[in-house]
Every structure is written in C-alpha cells, then in structure tokens.
Amino acid sequence: MTRDWWIGWVLLLGCVICTAPTFAQQLEKTQTTLEINIAGVDDEVLSNNVRSYLELLDYAGQTAPASFRLRYLARRGDTSIKQALEPFGYYHTQVSHEIVREQDVTYVNYKVDVGQQTQLALVAINITGEMAEDPEYQRLRRKFTLKEGQPFIHANYEKVKSQLRSLAAERGYYDATFTQQDVTVELSTATAAIQLSLDSGERYAFGDVSICCNHLSDDFLQRYFQFSQGEPFHTRELLDLQVALVSSDYFENVEVAPLWDEATAGEVPVSVRLTPNQRDFYQIGPGYGTDTRARLTLAFDRRWINDRGHRLSTLMRLSEVQNTGFIDYIIPGTNPARDQYSITGEIKDRSYESLDSTLYKAGFRDTRYYDDWQRTYQLAYLREDFRFGDNPRESSTFLVPSAEFSWVKNDQDSDNRNLIDNGLRFSVKLQGASNSAGSDASFVAVSVGGKAVHSLTERWRVLARGEFGVMRTSNFDAIPPSLRFFAGGDHSVRGYAYQQLGPENEDGVIIGGRYLGVTSVEFDYLVAPDWRVAVFSDYGNSGMEWSMAWRQSIGVGVRWLSPIGPVRLDVAQAIDEPNRPWRLHLTIGPDL
Missing domain, CATH: 3.10.20.310 (membrane protein fhac)
Incomplete structure (x- = not known):
C-alpha cells in the first residue's frame, strides 16, 4: 500500500469521528x-x-x-x-x-x-306480490327514512332494505327477493336516484304441527298455541310459543322451528321438540335481612301433578322474627301462559318487638298476565290471633275480597336481568270486608305504590319510590295487624326498625294505623364494574289521621351487583330523633 493511500483513510476516519455527534443530534431531533x-x-x-x-x-x-x-x-x-x-x-x-x-x-x-351534500331526487320503492297489500307493510312504508328532497345517507338505504327483508321473513313471505337495487349518483347536480323493487311472492300459512316428547296431554299443550293450521304465518307466534313453554317450567328444553324445506301448497309445517323437566324441585337456603334477621328457607315444588298441568308449590321460611308456611295449588287457565287459578293456604307466626301474632289464611286467587300488566282477584278467609304488648290476646275473623293491578316496564342489563338501567313499577290494591258477610268489622282500604329507576349518565342513577295507603273502617280495634298500615324497615323508612313507625297505644306499643305515606329518593354512582355507592333520604310514617307527623332519615350505602341482583348495605339515621342510633340495613333483590 502507498503512503498516500494511508493518509486518505486517516482523513476519512477523522471526518466520520468529527461528524458523528452532529449526526446523532440530527437523529435525536427527528424523534418527535x-x-x-x-x-x-x-x-x-x-x-x-x-x-x-x-x-x-x-x-x-x-x-x-x-x-x-x-x-x-x-x-x-x-x-x-x-x-x-x-x-x-x-x-x-x-x-x-x-x-x-x-x-x-x-x-x-x-x-x-365537505362540499355540497347529495340530495335524493327520486325514491322509487316498488313491492309486488301479496306483501304490497299487507297492513304491516303499509305501516312500515310510512316510517321509511328515504324521502325525496332529503340528504342521501347510505345507512338509510341499507336500513330500508333490511326492514323489507325482516318484514318478509317475519310474516311468511319466504320466497321474497329483490328484483332491482339501483342507486345512481349524478355528481354534476349533486343528486341521487334510488330504484328498489321487491317481489314478495305469496304469504305462507301455518301447516301441520308435530310435537315430540310431550309428557302432558295434547289438549292441554294445545292451549299454549295461539295459532292454528291455515292461519297466516308470523314468526312472532312461534317466538311467543317458545317463551311460554320455557316459562311454564314443565320443560327443560324447548325447540320451536318452522320447517321451510318441507313447505308445500303455501303452508309451512312447524316442529315442536320438548324435553321434560325434573318433576320435583327442592330448595334450601340460609339468608339474613335486618327486617327478619337470620332465616332459613325450605321449598318444594311439584312442577306437574297430572297431565292437565296442575302444579303444587310449598314454602317454609323460618326466622328469628317470623315463621311462615305457605302452600299453593295452581290450575292453569284457558291460556296457561297468561292466566291461572290458585288455591292457597298460609300460616304465619310472628313475634317481634311488642307484637305477637298468629295468622291462618286460606284463599282463592284468579291471576291474569298481560304484556306489562298483571291483575289479581282474590277472595281470602283469614283468622288472626294477636296481642300488642301486655294487652290480652284478641282474635279476628275476616272474609276479604281484593283486586290488585300492577305494571312494570324496564330496560334490563343484557348480562344480568336483575340489574335495571331504567324502569317503572306501579301497583294499586283495593280490598275490603263487611261485618254482614262473615267479618268482625267492615272496612275498605286502598294501597298505591310505585318506584322509578332512571340513569342520569353512564354512572349516575336516581331511584325514587312512594307508597300510600288509606283505610276506612267501622271498628279499627277489630282490624288485625296483617291488615293495618305500618312504616319503617328496609323497604320503607330506613333508620327505623321493621314496622316500628306508627301510632302507639297507652303503653307506647306500635299498633299500626289507618293511613300510610312513605317516599324515598336515592342517588347511586358506579365506582367499579360491580360496585355502586349511594346516598338517600326516606320520609314517611303511618297514623290514625293523615295529619300524622312524618319522619325523615338520611343515609349512605354500598351495592354489590351480584349475579342474583344487587346486594345493598345501608347505614341510616333518623334525623327527627337524633338520639336514635344509626341503623344497618341489608337487602338482596332487583331494583324494581
């Protein structure tokens, strides 16, 4: 190698060494x-x-x-x-x-x-076949979001097509098909034209129904069917049938399906496959509530007694405060999914604070369910032996007819049906008796109750409830405790013990009243996926006159959103009686 070659390499290495810091600085500068x-x-x-x-x-x-x-x-x-x-x-x-x-x-x-928005210059929706005259299609057409003169939104176009497909499938237009789906956009005029054609063909009817593995009588099972062979097809009828059979508790599995591959002569057969449930159901469970204290629940249900669908339900609940035995013999009505009759018997023994009571009750009940409503008519015969404080024991006998109506509407959490985002519950009950018809005194009583749950934001909710009652009677002293109005407790005015708000006798014992008023407002906040904290105030009392002194309490609580419903732990203080200690309340169950 020559001397000049070595000199060249030395100079090049020096340049690299000198420029390295500058290159590193430039590289660092690009890291933005x-x-x-x-x-x-x-x-x-x-x-x-x-x-x-x-x-x-x-x-x-x-x-x-x-x-x-x-x-x-x-x-x-x-x-x-x-x-x-x-x-x-x-x-x-x-x-x-x-x-x-x-x-x-x-x-x-x-x-x-963004420029000019394209407008719809033409919307032509053409339906041929039987669906063109279907009233449901006419109603749907009036709701279409595609209208001339409005902006052309692709999602609205797809929504209309989806609505037509869904309607055709729901109402038995099995052969429906789009024959034209043209959308033309003219850029020079910023306009669009839609031409949509659907040939629905004929509407199918219900065909023969095949039932597999039914352990009940065919006549009884047919009462669940709200359609018959030859009637126009509608998937809603099949869905209602499946829901009704599942809810009946007679079957473990239910499959209801149209057999479109076997459709002939304009009729589609229907397959119903059933798996019987276990006939007997046993339940045992411990529990605790501040109203009842420690308790034990024992239950036995016979899901069907005979092939006509009769059922038997029994319950025994033992607690430190109250022991209850209940039996219910249920007879399905004409439409078993919506109406039923019940013969009931009940024994309730209660010893709490200064009240000692034993109730014997037998009754007949007629219940009917609507979509969101439920109404119950009942005739009950009751005898109650009771004593307030140290007073002598008394006995009352009543024959009580009653009518109760309730309405519930809610938006349930998709993952847990016991959790409510928004909902309303309202109920009204009217009952009475006459001393000329097997009762010790005449009375008439009305109770009205309601509760609302509303989500203010994704995390905040407000819960409000109210309960009001009034009674008119010829002899209040003969009215047993089970028919009187009391306030206080987990689901009433928190901060007070169970049924420990109301008028008192000369010994200071709560004896219940002729009037009831309770209101509550609560705000809760979602602090974690399964936890809420709450603040609340309750207000109410029971009394002999509506001018009774109302009591107020305030409190805070925590809620665990468990799979079986919210578990609520509340601490409340009766602010009208500051010397009364803070009271703990524990409840489990849905918000409505």
Missing part, C-alpha cells in the same frame, strides 16, 4: 411526537366516521414515523377522509394537508371542505 388535527368537519357523526377511516390516527401520541412513511400515510389520509364522507352523501369533498415539524412535535394538519 405525532399530533393530527382535522379542520372543517364539525358534525360529531361525520367526525367519528372520519377518524375511524384515518389510518394515521393509529400513530397519534406516539413517535412520528420516518419522513417518507409519514408523507405516504398523510397522502393516504386525503383519500380516506373522502371515503369516510361519501356514505353521508358528500361526493364533492376537497382535502388538503400540511406537515409541520417543530422541536418536539410533528403536526399533520388536514383541512377539509
């Missing part, structure tokens, strides 16, 4: 954070769609990509933004961008001019 700004898209729906299309947003807040990669992604963003706006009728969108580099941040700034 990427931020993206989009101007010109103010509508929230449009903005969200743009952001879902823009790939470059995946890098936002991170180290900016290399320059060549960043320029490529930024250019792709121009196209993506245009594509994101087209489903909303914006076909004339102009997009530009600039890349601004600062010391620590690299900005990609998009400027969007």
Whole structure:
C-alpha cells in the first residue's frame, strides 16, 4: 500500500469521528411526537366516521414515523377522509394537508371542505306480490327514512332494505327477493336516484304441527298455541310459543322451528321438540335481612301433578322474627301462559318487638298476565290471633275480597336481568270486608305504590319510590295487624326498625294505623364494574289521621351487583330523633 493511500483513510476516519455527534443530534431531533388535527368537519357523526377511516390516527401520541412513511400515510389520509364522507352523501369533498415539524412535535394538519351534500331526487320503492297489500307493510312504508328532497345517507338505504327483508321473513313471505337495487349518483347536480323493487311472492300459512316428547296431554299443550293450521304465518307466534313453554317450567328444553324445506301448497309445517323437566324441585337456603334477621328457607315444588298441568308449590321460611308456611295449588287457565287459578293456604307466626301474632289464611286467587300488566282477584278467609304488648290476646275473623293491578316496564342489563338501567313499577290494591258477610268489622282500604329507576349518565342513577295507603273502617280495634298500615324497615323508612313507625297505644306499643305515606329518593354512582355507592333520604310514617307527623332519615350505602341482583348495605339515621342510633340495613333483590 502507498503512503498516500494511508493518509486518505486517516482523513476519512477523522471526518466520520468529527461528524458523528452532529449526526446523532440530527437523529435525536427527528424523534418527535405525532399530533393530527382535522379542520372543517364539525358534525360529531361525520367526525367519528372520519377518524375511524384515518389510518394515521393509529400513530397519534406516539413517535412520528420516518419522513417518507409519514408523507405516504398523510397522502393516504386525503383519500380516506373522502371515503369516510361519501356514505353521508358528500361526493364533492376537497382535502388538503400540511406537515409541520417543530422541536418536539410533528403536526399533520388536514383541512377539509365537505362540499355540497347529495340530495335524493327520486325514491322509487316498488313491492309486488301479496306483501304490497299487507297492513304491516303499509305501516312500515310510512316510517321509511328515504324521502325525496332529503340528504342521501347510505345507512338509510341499507336500513330500508333490511326492514323489507325482516318484514318478509317475519310474516311468511319466504320466497321474497329483490328484483332491482339501483342507486345512481349524478355528481354534476349533486343528486341521487334510488330504484328498489321487491317481489314478495305469496304469504305462507301455518301447516301441520308435530310435537315430540310431550309428557302432558295434547289438549292441554294445545292451549299454549295461539295459532292454528291455515292461519297466516308470523314468526312472532312461534317466538311467543317458545317463551311460554320455557316459562311454564314443565320443560327443560324447548325447540320451536318452522320447517321451510318441507313447505308445500303455501303452508309451512312447524316442529315442536320438548324435553321434560325434573318433576320435583327442592330448595334450601340460609339468608339474613335486618327486617327478619337470620332465616332459613325450605321449598318444594311439584312442577306437574297430572297431565292437565296442575302444579303444587310449598314454602317454609323460618326466622328469628317470623315463621311462615305457605302452600299453593295452581290450575292453569284457558291460556296457561297468561292466566291461572290458585288455591292457597298460609300460616304465619310472628313475634317481634311488642307484637305477637298468629295468622291462618286460606284463599282463592284468579291471576291474569298481560304484556306489562298483571291483575289479581282474590277472595281470602283469614283468622288472626294477636296481642300488642301486655294487652290480652284478641282474635279476628275476616272474609276479604281484593283486586290488585300492577305494571312494570324496564330496560334490563343484557348480562344480568336483575340489574335495571331504567324502569317503572306501579301497583294499586283495593280490598275490603263487611261485618254482614262473615267479618268482625267492615272496612275498605286502598294501597298505591310505585318506584322509578332512571340513569342520569353512564354512572349516575336516581331511584325514587312512594307508597300510600288509606283505610276506612267501622271498628279499627277489630282490624288485625296483617291488615293495618305500618312504616319503617328496609323497604320503607330506613333508620327505623321493621314496622316500628306508627301510632302507639297507652303503653307506647306500635299498633299500626289507618293511613300510610312513605317516599324515598336515592342517588347511586358506579365506582367499579360491580360496585355502586349511594346516598338517600326516606320520609314517611303511618297514623290514625293523615295529619300524622312524618319522619325523615338520611343515609349512605354500598351495592354489590351480584349475579342474583344487587346486594345493598345501608347505614341510616333518623334525623327527627337524633338520639336514635344509626341503623344497618341489608337487602338482596332487583331494583324494581
């Protein structure tokens, strides 16, 4: 090697060493954070769609990509933004961008001019076949979101097609098919034309019904069917049948399905496959509530006694406060899914605070269920032996007819039916007796109750409830405790013990009243996926006159959203009686 060659290599190495710090500084300078700004898209729906299309947003807040990669992604963003706006009728969108580099941040700034929105100049929806005259289609047509003169929104077009498909499937137009699905957009005039044609064909009817593995009589099972062979097909009828059979508790598994592959002569046969449930059901469970204290529940159900679907349900609940035995013989009605008759018997022995009572009750009940309503007529014969404090034991006999109506509407959590996001419950009960018809005194009583649950935000809810009652009687002293009004307890005015609010006798013993008023408002907050905290105030009392002094309490609580429903632990203070200690309340069950 020559001397000049060595000198050249030494000089080159020196240059590299000298320039290395500068190169490192330049490399470090390129390590900037990427931020993206989009101007010109103010509508929230449009903005969200743009952001879902823009790939470059995946890098936002991170180290900016290399320059060549960043320029490529930024250019792709121009196209993506245009594509994101087209489903909303914006076909004339102009997009530009600039890349601004600062010391620590690299900005990609998009400027969007959405342009003129395309309008619907023509909407032609043509239905041929039997569905054209179907009243349900006529109702659906009036709700279509596609109308001439309105913006062309792709989602509205797809929604109309989906609605037509769903209606055809639900109402038995099995051969329905679209014969035309044309959408034309004229860019020069910013207009669109839609031509949509559906040939529904004929509407199928219900065919023969085959039933497999039924352990009950065919005549009884047929009472669950609200359709018959030859009637127009509707999937809702099959869904109602399946829900009714599952809810009956006679069957472990229920499968109801139309056999479209076997449809002939305009009729589709229906298959019903049933798996019998276990005939006997036993239940045992311990529990605790501040109203009842420790308790033990024993239950036995015979899900069917005979092939006519008669059922027997028994329950025994033992606690420190009250022991109850209950038996219910249930006879399905004409429509077993909605109406039933019951013959009931009950014995309840209670010894709590200064009340000692034994109730014997027998009754006949007629219950009917509607979609959201339930009504119950009942005739009950009861005898109650009771004593308040140290007073002599008394006995009352009553024959009590009653009518009760209740209504419940709610939005349930999809993962847990015991959790309510929004809902209403309302009930009213009227009962009475006459001293000329087997009762020791005449009386008439009305009770009205309600509760509302409303979600204010994703985390905040407000719960409000109220209960009011009034009684008129010829001889209040003969009215037994089970028919009188009491306040206080877990589901009444918290801060007071169970049924320890009301008028007192000369010995200071709570004896119950002729009037009842209870209200409550509660706010709870979701602090974790399965936990809420709450603050509340309850207000109410029972008395001999409506002018009774109402009592108020305040409290805080925590709720665990368990699989069996909210478990509530509350601590409440009666603010009208500051010397009364804070009281603990524990309850389990749904909010409504």
